[in-house]
Amino acid sequence: xxxxxxxxxxxxxxxxxxxxxxxxxxxxxxxxxxxxxxxxxxxxxxxxxxxxxxxxxxxxxxxxxxxxxxxxxxxxxxxxxxxxxxxxxxxxxxxxxxxxxxxxxxxxxxxxxxxxxxxxxxxxxxxxxxxxxxxxxxxxxxxxxxxxxxxxxxxxxxxxxxxxxxxxxxxxxxxxxxxxxxxxxxxxxxxxxxxxxxxxxxxxxxxxxxxxxxxxxxxxxxx
Numbered sequence: 123x124x125x126x127x128x129x130x131x132x133x134x135x136x137x138x139x140x141x142x143x144x145x146x147x148x149x150x151x152x153x154x155x156x157x158x159x160x161x162x163x164x165x166x167x168x169x170x171x172x173x174x175x176x177x178x179x180x181x182x183x184x185x186x187x188x189x190x191x192x193x194x195x196x197x198x199x200x201x202x203x204x205x206x207x208x209x210x211x212x213x214x215x216x217x218x219x220x221x222x223x224x225x226x227x228x229x230x231x232x233x234x235x236x237x238x239x240x241x242x243x244x245x246x247x248x249x250x251x252x253x254x255x256x257x258x259x260x261x262x263x264x265x266x267x268x269x270x271x272x273x274x275x276x277x278x279x280x281x282x283x284x285x286x287x288x289x290x291x292x293x294x295x296x297x298x299x300x301x302x303x304x305x306x307x308x309x310x311x312x313x314x315x316x317x318x319x320x321x322x323x324x325x326x327x328x329x330x331x332x333x334x335x336x337x338x339x340x341x342x343x344x345x
Contacts, residue, residue, distance in 0.1 A: 136321060139310065142180065163224050185209065194320065215242040215243045254274045271312065281304055
């Protein structure tokens with residue numbers, strides 16, 4: 123892939139990701155009730171006023187993640203596969219909404235769509251965290267992109283763990299809502315920052331390292 127093609131795909135990702143996230147945010151704000159209660163996915167349930175917009179926004183965001191994976195594929199096919207998987211999970215989460223209030227076990231009875239939606243959401247975020255960690259440790263990327271990934275992973279892992287424990291032991295409530303919103307903000311910020319760095323700094327092109335040529339010592343003896 124040429125540098126121009128890489129930048130073009132990264133630019134497309136940099137457009138799709140924030141636009142998709144903005145659509146989701148608008149749908150979430152338009153949902154009746156307090157901002158700090160309930161799961162974000164409740165904006166996509168059948169009872170929500172902007173449910174279709176929310177789902178489309180999530181699918182668009184997933185498409186942006188896939189485009190970013192394609193842009194980074196020349197540097198790391200494995201990272202591209204991780205981002206492609208995260209995009210697939212995001213698309214599944216958008217296509218299969220949960221039911222009203224997104225009930226989760228063990229506190230509430232759930233349906234098959236609830237299980238599919240929740241599983242796709244959790245797996246997508248877990249794969250995203252793995253992509254962050256892999257990029258942070260990969261020598262195929264420039265330092266700015268690696269530092270961004272390292273900071274994002276350092277925030278995502280404990281936030282995701284805390285959210286998982288909250289969902290398991292406390293269920294739906296203000297704490298889970300706050301943790302989920304912070305976690306999503308970190309993930310979207312990382313995606314946007316990675317896309318921007320790829321466009322502006324061509325961060326996926328790293329010159330191959332070559333050892334220095336040996337030099338003849340000026341004090342050496344002549345044969």
